[in-house]
Each structure stands twice: as C-alpha cells, then as structure tokens.
Amino acid sequence: xxxxxxxxxxxxxxxxxxxxxxxxxxxxxxxxxxxxxxxxxxxxxxxxxxxxxxxxxxxxxxxxxxxxxxxxxxxxxxxxxxxxxxxxxxxxxxxxxxxxxxxxxxxxxxxxxxxxxxxxxxxxxxxxxxxxxxxxxxxxxxxxxxxxxxxxxxxxxxxxxxxxxxxxxxxxxxxxxxxxxxxxxxxxxxxxxxxxxxxxxxxxxxxxxxxxxxxxxxxxxxxxxxxxxxxxxxxxxxxxxxxxxxxxxxxxxxxxxxxxxxxxxxxxxxxxxxxxxxxxxxxxxxxxxxxxxxxxxxxxxxx
Amino acid sequence: xxxxxxxxxxxxxxxxxxxxxxxxxxxxxxxxxxxxxxxxxxxxxxxxxxxxxxxxxxxxxxxxxxxxxxxxxxxxxxxxxxxxxxxxxxxxxxxxxxxxxxxxxxxxxxxxxxxxxxxxxxxxxxxxxxxxxxxxxxxxxxxxxxxxxxxxxxxxxxxxxxxxxxxxxxxxxxxxxxxxxxxxxxxxxxxxxxxxxxxxxxxxxxxxxxxxxxxxxxxxxxxxxxxxxxxxxxxxxxxxxxxxxxxxxxxxxxx
Numbered sequence: 027x028x029x030x031x032x033x034x035x036x037x038x039x040x041x042x043x044x045x046x047x048x049x050x051x052x053x054x055x056x057x058x059x060x061x062x063x064x065x066x067x068x069x070x071x072x073x074x075x076x077x078x079x080x081x082x083x084x085x086x087x088x089x090x091x092x093x094x095x096x097x098x099x100x101x102x103x104x105x106x107x108x109x110x111x112x113x114x115x116x117x118x119x120x121x122x123x124x125x126x127x128x129x130x131x132x133x134x135x136x137x138x139x140x141x142x143x144x145x146x147x148x149x150x151x152x153x154x155x156x157x158x159x160x161x162x163x164x165x166x167x168x169x170x171x172x173x174x175x176x177x178x179x180x181x182x183x184x185x186x187x188x189x190x191x192x193x194x195x196x197x198x199x200x201x202x203x204x205x206x207x208x209x210x211x212x213x214x215x216x217x218x219x220x221x222x223x224x225x226x227x228x229x230x231x232x233x234x235x236x237x238x239x240x241x242x243x244x245x246x247x248x249x250x251x252x253x254x255x256x257x258x259x260x261x262x263x264x265x266x267x268x269x270x271x272x273x274x275x276x277x278x279x280x281x282x283x284x285x286x287x288x289x290x291x292x293x294x295x296x297x298x299x300x301x302x303x304x305x306x307x308x309x310x311x312x313x314x315x316x317x318x319x320x321x322x323x324x325x326x327x328x329x
Numbered sequence: 330x331x332x333x334x335x336x337x338x339x340x341x342x343x344x345x346x347x348x349x350x351x352x353x354x355x356x357x358x359x360x361x362x363x364x365x366x367x368x369x370x371x372x373x374x375x376x377x378x379x380x381x382x383x384x385x386x387x388x389x390x391x392x393x394x395x396x397x398x399x400x401x402x403x404x405x406x407x408x409x410x411x412x413x414x415x416x417x418x419x420x421x422x423x424x425x426x427x428x429x430x431x432x433x434x435x436x437x438x439x440x441x442x443x444x445x446x447x448x449x450x451x452x453x454x455x456x457x458x459x460x461x462x463x464x465x466x467x468x469x470x471x472x473x474x475x476x477x478x479x480x481x482x483x484x485x486x487x488x489x490x491x492x493x494x495x496x497x498x499x500x501x502x503x504x505x506x507x508x509x510x511x512x513x514x515x516x517x518x519x520x521x522x523x524x525x526x527x528x529x530x531x532x533x534x535x536x537x538x539x540x541x542x543x544x545x546x547x548x549x550x551x552x553x554x555x556x557x558x559x560x561x562x563x564x565x566x567x568x569x570x571x572x573x574x575x576x577x578x579x580x581x582x583x584x
Contacts, residue, residue: 048551055553082380085547087338227342228414230377294549295334
C-alpha cells in the first residue's frame with residue numbers, strides 16, 4: 027500500500043513524523059527514529075543559548091500517559107548549526123525546531139536555520155513547563171504569536187509550522203492569526219496541562235519542576251477534537267500530535283483533518299519501530315476498508 | 330494492555346533498613362523493597378528534592394545498592410539514614426547473557442563491581458567456572474569479597490598495593506589470558522579500562538559483554554540523553570557485546 031503523504035509540498039514516504047522533543051537531541055538520536063520507519067524527523071527545539079534544562083526527575087508516569095518537564099535542555103544555536111550542517115545521512119525530510127522568549131530571538135534562530143537543509147522549521151509557542159518560553163512567556167496571546175510569525179516569515183522561505191497547545195481556550199484564534207501572518211502549517215498539539223503527579227509515599231511532586239506537560243493516550247481525544255475544529259477553520263494543513271501509538275490512532279487523526287501525524291510518547295510504548303508498526307497497521311486497515319491513499323482519509327470525518 | 334507500560338514506571342517507596350560503610354567513599358544500602366531484575370539490569374533511584382540516577386542492584390530481595398561517592402547526588406545519598414525513604418522505578422534495560430557459558434571471567438574496576446556481583450552468583454548457580462578479577466585504588470574500596478569467593482576464584486589488585494597484587498586489573502587479566510581460555514569475559518568499570526579490556530578480548534578472540542553508564546534522564550528510551558552513537562544505553566544496553574561496542578565510535582574515543 028502506498029502511504030505517501032505530503033505537507034506544504036514536502037513529500038513524505040508515510041505520514042508519520044517523529045515529534046520534537048523525543049530522540050531529537052542530535053543526528054545520532056534522529057537516526058534511531060529513521061531506522062524505526064518515520065516518514066520525517068523533527069529535531070528537539072534549539073534555543074539561542076545552550077540550556078541544561080530542569081533537574082531530574084524529568085518524567086513522571088500515570089496509568090494513561092506521561093508528564094514531562096525537560097525544560098528545553100539543548101545544545102544551543104551555535105552547536106546546533108554544526109551538528110545539523112550536514113544532513114546527508116538521512117533519507118527522510120528533517121524538520122528544524124527552535125524556540126525563544128520573544129519574536130526577535132525567534133527570528134534570529136529562523137534566520138540561522140534557513141541556511142541549513144531543514145525541509146521546514148517548526149516553532150513551538152506552547153510548552154507548558156519552561157519559564158520564559160511558550161505558555162510561561164505568555165505565548166498563548168494572539169498578538170505575540172502574530173508578531174513571532176511575522177518576524178520569522180521575513181527570515182525564511184522554508185515552510186513554517188507553528189506548534190500550538192490544544193488545551194488553550196483560544197487555540198483556533200491563535201492558529202488563524204498564524205495562518206494570516208504567514209505560517210504554512212499548524213502542529214497540534216504540544217503536551218497539555220501542565221499537570222502534576224504526587225508520590226504518596228514521600229508526599230512530594232515527582233517532577234523536579236513539580237508540574238509537566240501531559241502526553242500519551244489520556245490526551246488523544248482532546249487533540250482529535252482540536253484537529254477537527256482547526257480543520258473547519260484553516261486553509262493550511264495540520265500535523266496531528268498527541269497520544270498516537272497505533273495505526274487506528276493515525277487514521278483517527280487523519281479523518282479529523284491532519285495531513286501528517288506525529289509520534290512521541292508512542293515510542294515509549296512500542297519502541298522506535300512504532301513508526302513501522304503503525305504503517306503496517308495503517309496499510310492493513312486501508313486495504314480492508316478500500317482506501318487507496320492517505321489523501322482520501324484526510325478530513326474524512328467532516329463529510 | 331498498553332497503559333500498563335506507563336504505570337509500571339511509577340516510583341515505589343523504598344525505606345532504608347541497613348547502611349554499611351566501606352572506607353570514606355563507598356556505602357551499601359539495603360531497602361525494604363524487592364524487585365525482579367536480571368544481572369546487568371538497572372533501576373532509577375529518586376531522592377526527592379535532589380534528582381534521580383541509575384544504579385545496578387547488588388541484591389534484589391531485599392533490594393541492595395552499592396554507592397560510591399562521586400558528586401552532589403551521591404553525597405546527598407551518603408547523608409541518608411536507616412528509616413529514610415527513597416523512590417525506586419525499574420528494572421530497566423537488557424541484562425547480561427550467560428546461557429551456555431561454561432568458563433567465564435568477570436573484570437570489575439572500582440564500583441563497577443555493583444553490576445557484576447550478582448552475575449558471578451548466577452553464573453556459578455548455572456554451573457559455570459568463574460574467575461573474578463577485581464581492581465580498586467586502595468584496600469578499603471573492596472566490597473563483596475566474601476560473596477565473590479563463595480562462587481568464583483578471586484584475583485584482586487590495588488593501585489597502592491595495600492591488598493592483593495599491586496597494579497591494575499588489566500595486568501591481572503593479561504596474566505590470566507596468557508594461560509586460560511574463557512567462553513566470555515564480562516566487564517564493568519571506568520570506560521578507559523573497558524576499552525582496554527575490549528582490546529584484549531579482540532586480541533584473544535574471546536566474546537565479551539560490557540555494562541556501560543551514561544547520564545540518564547528518562548530511562549524509558551525517549552529522551553535520547555543516554556545515547557551511545559545511535560544506541561540507547563537505557564534500552565539497547567546497559568549491557569553491550571564487545572562486537573557491538575567495537576563498531577561504535579563514541580565508545581572507542583577513550584582509546
């Protein structure tokens with residue numbers, strides 16, 4: 027079965043994308059996900075300066091998913107420009123990801139990323155657990171998002187993906203403003219919350235940062251609903267992301283209106299080959315149900 | 330059920346029931362907690378307010394850990410007393426393979442002993458002949474000697490000559506390799522030492538397995554911090570065959 031997909035003119039051998047934040051610290055990390063069968067790979071977000079992030083524990087678990095608060099630990103822009111200068115070891119498109127506290131710094135990062143061979147650049151404005159970034163920098167504000175996209179649009183012709191948070195009451199408004207300001211796609215969603223897990227033996231929050239973004243099966247219905255709603259309003263494509271670990275979940279997101287589907291926490295559940303497994307399940311289901319292409323599934327739930 | 334994948338990673342509370350000190354920088358902690366872990370697998374230990382780190386259990390029922398004071402985290406661990414409670418999650422990773430091994434040589438450098446002591450016992454239980462080479466800086470860093478002597482022939486080196494042979498465990502291993510044949514050599518210690526052991530294994534064409542350590546954040550294969558080349562120490566390791574390590578540039582940089 028041909029699982030070819032496309033996002034902003036970028037051809038993907040399958041619609042599954044390694045989401046930013048997992049196995050994306052460097053090229054060696056990304057190669058693990060490429061071996062697992064991903065159709066595209068997103069690097070972990072880069073900031074202007076190197077960051078060591080929050081102390082451990084950075085992850086906390088509950089029965090329906092994971093909370094994480096890594097706090098944008100990353101090598102910083104100058105090291106990233108070296109690390110990702112040569113992307114010839116990859117056979118699938120690589121998406122850059124960078125984040126900052128304000129529009130000016132976002133633009134600096136995008137301007138630097140523009141010179142690399144990234145197929146697109148994703149801008150998260152939606153992290154729920156890092157002071158001075160994302161939601162903790164007030165980037166749930168429509169004006170701020172507009173300013174960020176406008177500033178970045180001037181720096182690159184590459185497709186710009188805006189990564190939003192489906193937990194915000196104004197997520198449609200944010201996506202519409204981004205579309206109008208020149209964003210090429212919306213990635214929905216970042217982790218939701220933040221939430222908290224308390225260890226009852228020690229009576230302490232598990233995460234060192236106390237709160238963290240919620241991911242995994244628990245958030246999938248919220249994300250599916252958000253994608254469904256975005257699809258009704260947007261002209262630009264959507265990358266669905268949140269709680270996907272099986273082929274059926276991919277189909278659900280495509281039907282809601284996603285053109286490509288990200289996987290992060292699913293790697294914990296089924297290993298890096300979660301991409302290949304999802305593709306097999308997707309293929310089988312499409313064959314059994316008489317679908318000939320990914321295209322036919324996109325937005326099918328809106329009929 | 331896929332959801333259980335998440336739940337099994339939750340911390341369980343583990344109360345300290347015994348602490349023994351060896352010299353100034355090694356302590357052995359016993360916890361009111363038991364778990365099933367193969368030799369070579371690791372657990373994550375959480376000190377609320379401080380952080381979490383990987384450790385190799387030296388016993389599983391009750392859980393026992395041997396800890397060497399190295400940085401802030403282990404310094405804080407050394408302040409723990411009987412009755413204090415920590416969080417434990419795991420076990421994680423792939424353990425040692427020891428089926429069909431009849432003659433084994435284990436090589437421990439320093440606190441690397443923690444990953445090998447249970448393996449020696451398991452190998453012996455399986456009927457294998459075990460030689461155990463154990464090198465430390467000075468005498469008071471030696472732990473588990475009685476346990477090892479029960480199941481293996483023990484060869485000890487100290488760098489200051491305060492016990493056993495003066496020198497390093499590499500010299501002891503070289504001497505053994507000159508006259509003995511092994512089905513497999515198992516090793517855990519500082520990485521430069523492991524690189525030397527790997528070179529010897531290659532020279533003598535002996536199979537080998539190594540237990541590695543990397544800074545770990547998630548232990549469940551998603552954060553990528555423990556990557557060694559494009560292998561993850563938490564999922565693909567922490568035990569790697571010599572054959573695998575020989576192909577990973579990031580391991581050999583210590584050469």
